[in-house]
Amino acid sequence: MRADRPAFVAAEQSPDMDVTVEVVGEDTREVVIDDGETYADLVRAIGRSPQEVTVLVDGSPVPEDQPVTADSVTVLRLIKGG
Amino acid sequence: MIQFSRSAYDEVVYQAYNGGDEEICGVLAGEYDADHSRVTETHVAENVAETPQTRYVMDPEEQFEIIETIEDAGSEIVGFYHSHPAGPTNPSETDADRATWPKYSYVICALDGYPFVGSWRWRADEEAFEQETIAIEQN
Numbered sequence: 405m406r407a408d409r410p411a412f413v414a415a416e417q418s419p420d421m422d423v424t425v426e427v428v429g430e431d432t433r434e435v436v437i438d439d440g441e442t443y444a445d446l447v448r449a450i451g452r453s454p455q456e457v458t459v460l461v462d463g464s465p466v467p468e469d470q471p472v473t474a475d476s477v478t479v480l481r482l483i484k485g486g
Numbered sequence: 487m488i489q490f491s492r493s494a495y496d497e498v499v500y501q502a503y504n505g506g507d508e509e510i511c512g513v514l515a516g517e518y519d520a521d522h523s524r525v526t527e528t529h530v531a532e533n534v535a536e537t538p539q540t541r542y543v544m545d546p547e548e549q550f551e552i553i554e555t556i557e558d559a560g561s562e563i564v565g566f567y568h569s570h571p572a573g574p575t576n577p578s579e580t581d582a583d584r585a586t587w588p589k590y591s592y593v594i595c596a597l598d599g600y601p602f603v604g605s606w607r608w609r610a611d612e613e614a615f616e617q618e619t620i621a622i623e624q625n
Contacts, residue, residue: 429563429590456586457586460550463547465546465547480549480550482544482546482549482586483513483531483549483587484535484543484544484584485541485542485568485577485578485581485584485592486542486578
């Protein structure tokens with residue numbers, strides 16, 4: 405190995421991730437997010453507030469501060485009030 | 487307008503009564519229309535609010551299961567209902583702040599006097615509830 409070869413560091417680029425998002429009672433859409441973005445980021449990407457929805461993966465809620473790992477999620481608009 | 491079968495209407499009132507001083511909540515199913523929906527079934531859900539005397543929060547997993555059950559049966563979501571054990575008869579500010587299903591019916595059964603059942607469609611563009619007429623089918 406040549407010791408004098410200049411080190412080459414590839415620019416770190418976040419790969420995109422396609423996620424299928426079904427909003428219950430509304431529609432289904434494809435959303436492209438960066439790797440490492442959270443479920444809350446995904447919710448904001450479809451124009452929703454994380455406070456008004458729950459994200460479900462396979463029917464179970466997932467923590468919204470966790471990075472997205474599922475390629476298909478369900479967004480449930482919460483029913484609550486006073 | 488929202489039209490109830492007699493049994494579905496009575497069920498909302500019974501459930502509200504049986505909830506005592508705590509709010510009850512559930513999903514209304516039947517035939518949805520932006521102008522004239524018809525309710526044939528009620529699906530009660532657990533109220534998981536920390537203060538159920540003055541708040542309601544439908545358990546999300548249960549809400550999702552109920553919606554799937556309704557759709558699997560070929561029926562439609564018409565709206566949602568909850569009770570106001572101590573009134574008022576109309577939606578509260580909290581109801582408006584937290585409404586998330588535009589054009590769907592939000593039914594309230596108030597128990598501060600004789601039961602009063604009212605229904606409102608959520609108009610997201612106006613951020614307001616619009617009251618609608620309730621009709622009850624005669625058997």
